[in-house]
Amino acid sequence: MFPSSSPETGHDPWADDPPSAGGPESRTGPAVETDERRRSGGPRRLRRGGSPRRPDDAPDAGEDEDEEEPPVAVRRQLSLAIGGYAVLLGIGLVLGVQSSGPGHRVPFTVVVLAVQLLFVLAWTMVTRPPALAVVLGVNVVTAVVADVVAVRSAEPRLAPLWLVAIGGLLAALLGQLFRRVDRARVTESLRTTATISFGVVALATLIVLSRIPAGTQAITVSLAAAVVALAVARVADAVAAWPRLAPQVPRGAAGVVGGAMIGTLVSAVFGSYLVTPFTPTRAAIIGLVAAVVAVLADLAVGYAEAGRRMAGEPQSGWATRHVQGPLGAVALVAPVAYLMCRVLL
Numbered sequence: 001m002f003p004s005s006s007p008e009t010g011h012d013p014w015a016d017d018p019p020s021a022g023g024p025e026s027r028t029g030p031a032v033e034t035d036e037r038r039r040s041g042g043p044r045r046l047r048r049g050g051s052p053r054r055p056d057d058a059p060d061a062g063e064d065e066d067e068e069e070p071p072v073a074v075r076r077q078l079s080l081a082i083g084g085y086a087v088l089l090g091i092g093l094v095l096g097v098q099s100s101g102p103g104h105r106v107p108f109t110v111v112v113l114a115v116q117l118l119f120v121l122a123w124t125m126v127t128r129p130p131a132l133a134v135v136l137g138v139n140v141v142t143a144v145v146a147d148v149v150a151v152r153s154a155e156p157r158l159a160p161l162w163l164v165a166i167g168g169l170l171a172a173l174l175g176q177l178f179r180r181v182d183r184a185r186v187t188e189s190l191r192t193t194a195t196i197s198f199g200v201v202a203l204a205t206l207i208v209l210s211r212i213p214a215g216t217q218a219i220t221v222s223l224a225a226a227v228v229a230l231a232v233a234r235v236a237d238a239v240a241a242w243p244r245l246a247p248q249v250p251r252g253a254a255g256v257v258g259g260a261m262i263g264t265l266v267s268a269v270f271g272s273y274l275v276t277p278f279t280p281t282r283a284a285i286i287g288l289v290a291a292v293v294a295v296l297a298d299l300a301v302g303y304a305e306a307g308r309r310m311a312g313e314p315q316s317g318w319a320t321r322h323v324q325g326p327l328g329a330v331a332l333v334a335p336v337a338y339l340m341c342r343v344l345l
Helices: 035-039 076-098 106-127 132-152 159-176 190-203 205-210 215-240 253-273 280-310 318-322 324-344
Strands: 244-246 249-252
Touching: 076 106, 076 205, 076 215, 076 318, 076 324, 106 132, 106 190, 106 205, 106 318, 106 324, 132 159, 132 190, 132 205, 159 190, 190 205, 190 324, 205 215, 205 324, 215 249, 215 253, 215 280, 215 324, 244 253, 244 280, 249 253, 249 280, 253 280, 280 324, 318 324
Parallel strands: none
Antiparallel strands: 244 249
16 A cells, blocks of 8 residues: 655655764754854854854954054153163263373273173173173173274274174184084074174274264264263153054154254254364264164164064063163264264364
8 A cells, every 4th residue: 555645744854964972863843952062163054943053243262362462561760761871871981082092092992891891791691692601702802802903003994893893703603603502593693693793893983983083072972962862762751652663662753753853953062162173064964863873773672672572582681681772872873973974074
């Protein structure tokens, strides 16, 4: 006999789905979700009723990762301390160069050597290149040799100093090649090692510049503009670091621009009291270049520190990190002052 109803009657269209591990599912109600499916993070599929297993407004696990970190807070007392240190550094060098003479250059050389040792210590401890002790010792020797060459060379020129810098860099690199652990990081730390070697020799440029007839006045104008620009920029950051140049760097554009402008004004005032060949215009040009170089060098140190902090690198001591900016600024201003003196005076 034929059946009274079609074999398709009552047939569940979803019967082709594989049964669950706990037994066949009920065919009369909505599908029941197991705890394992709820905990799974797989793609959402429509159930028989057409509703998704997870609502669209459910929080996504990746939303927290996309949230931006809050800006780094500006520490006012720290900004004022760094600005004060820059002023003391400039005053020490300016007073030291005033004591320099044709046969009396030892006091200024001692002052420059002290600044060089601070530079080597701060930059080595902060950047931590491979074979740290070797780099530190080699650059101390390089500083002494550069000062001796600057004082004893027949003519006040920069070429002998750059040869000393290249020799110091090669010696530091050779020292980094002895150990396998240090050898693997030589390439990535080449820029850091070169910065330390050339920076310590750049400070010896002040000794060479003091041997030029107008060099003492050029040092006074350049360093005065540089340290005033650094101090004004830091004080402005302590008052209001606005507008922020980057959330991770506690510096403001108003301080950078204002410091360069006030440093240029101070150099022009100095130029009106200095003797020939200085004029207010020439002094203002030298001061403008020195002030801009100083504030940009200090700002670059801040960006580098923020990059190391974001990369999770270990932080060095408090003092070495925060004196790095003024020391780097003075080291970069020294050869710039020499070049401007040769071009304009």
